[in-house]
Structure formats: C-alpha cells, structure tokens
Amino acid sequence: xxxxxxxxxxxxxxxxxxxxxxQYDAWFRPIKPEQADENTLYLVVExxxxxxxxxxxxxxxxxxxxxxxxxxxxxxxxxxxxTPAAPDPQPKEASGxxxxxxxxxxxxxxxxxxxxxxACAWILPVTAVQKSENSLQLIAPDRFVANILEVRYLxxxxxxxxxxxxxxxxxxxxxx
Numbered sequence: 011x012x013x014x015x016x017x018x019x020x021x022x023x024x025x026x027x028x029x030x031x032x033q034y035d036a037w038f039r040p041i042k043p044e045q046a047d048e049n050t051l052y053l054v055v056e057x058x059x060x061x062x063x064x065x066x067x068x069x070x071x072x073x074x075x076x077x078x079x080x081x082x083x084x085x086x087x088x089x090x091x092x093t094p095a096a097p098d099p100q101p102k103e104a105s106g107x108x109x110x111x112x113x114x115x116x117x118x119x120x121x122x123x124x125x126x127x128x129a130c131a132w133i134l135p136v137t138a139v140q141k142s143e144n145s146l147q148l149i150a151p152d153r154f155v156a157n158i159l160e161v162r163y164l165x166x167x168x169x170x171x172x173x174x175x176x177x178x179x180x181x182x183x184x185x186x
Contacts, residue, residue, distance in 0.1 A: 113138035
C-alpha cells in the first residue's frame with residue numbers, strides 16, 4: 011500500500027517545477043490526497059470552483075506528474091466531497107493593499123456574466139491596483155492568464171469597470 015501523503019508531496023515537488031507560486035497557492039494547495047491504490051489516486055478539493063479548474067486546466071499535468079512519480083500510469087480522480095462548501099467568489103487584493111472598490115464591483119458583475127469556471131479561472135485570480143483616478147491596472151498571475159484576459163475578456167472588463175465607476179477608466183493588464 012502506498013503512503014498517500016508522502017506520494018502526493020513527491021507529485022507536488024514535480025509539479026512545482028512547471029507552475030508558478032500563484033498557481034500552486036490558488037489551485038494545488040487546496041488539494042487533499044485522500045487515498046491511493048495501485049491504479050488510482052483520489053484527491054479531495056472542497057471548493058467546487060477550484061475542483062472544476064483543476065479538472066479542466068490541470069488534470070493532464072497532474073496525471074503526468076503522478077505517472078512520473080509512480081513509474082506507471084494511474085487514474086487521478088477528484089471525488090465530490092459529501093458536503094461541498096459554497097464558494098464566496100471575491101476578487102483578490104494586491105499584496106499589501108485593499109481591493110479597489112471599482113474592481114470589486116466590476117469583478118462581481120463579471121462573475122455574474124461568466125460561467126463559474128470562467129470567473130474562477132480568469133477573473134478571481136486577478137489582483138488590481140488603482141494607478142490613478144482614471145487608471146486601473148490588473149495583475150494576472152502569469153503571462154498566460156494576462157494574454158487570455160487581453161485577447162478574450164478585456165472589452166468585457168473595460169465595460170464592467172466603466173459601469174462600476176460611472177466613467178471611463180483606462181484598464182491595463184500585466185503579468186505578476
């Protein structure tokens with residue numbers, strides 16, 4: 011029988027070489043290894059949003075790391091916990107600061123327009139800094155997320171920020 015917590019620590023060490031600190035904190039830290047048998051690793055994630063993002067964006071990466079550590083292919087399952095916690099989606103604050111009220115309102119509007127998975131993957135991980143009265147800088151956790159925001163969501167974000175502020179606010183995106 012495999013020592014599941016020790017094995018999972020080995021998998022996390024392997025994964026940490028391919029992910030940012032933010033990705034680790036946001037998506038991998040909440041994972042609790044429940045058990046492992048010869049062919050399957052069961053990982054419990056209480057938050058349904060995080061569980062959904064892990065399944066959609068990171069399952070292949072996790073499976074590859076598990077295979078490398080185990081020396082064989084194993085199925086990775088994310089069973090739903092018996093009593094899933096209801097998420098309270100809130101935008102993240104910039105380090106050392108308060109979430110700008112404009113971004114808080116805009117993020118709430120965007121979370122209502124987008125699917126929970128989209129909001130969790132693309133809006134909630136973003137921090138915001140109000141550079142001036144008419145300028146808001148969004149800080150994505152990495153270049154990949156920053157690029158997705160700019161290409162797919164920037165116009166929608168600008169509209170939500172303008173609606174929240176009641177005036178035109180310049181929105182810029184960068185990778186943190």
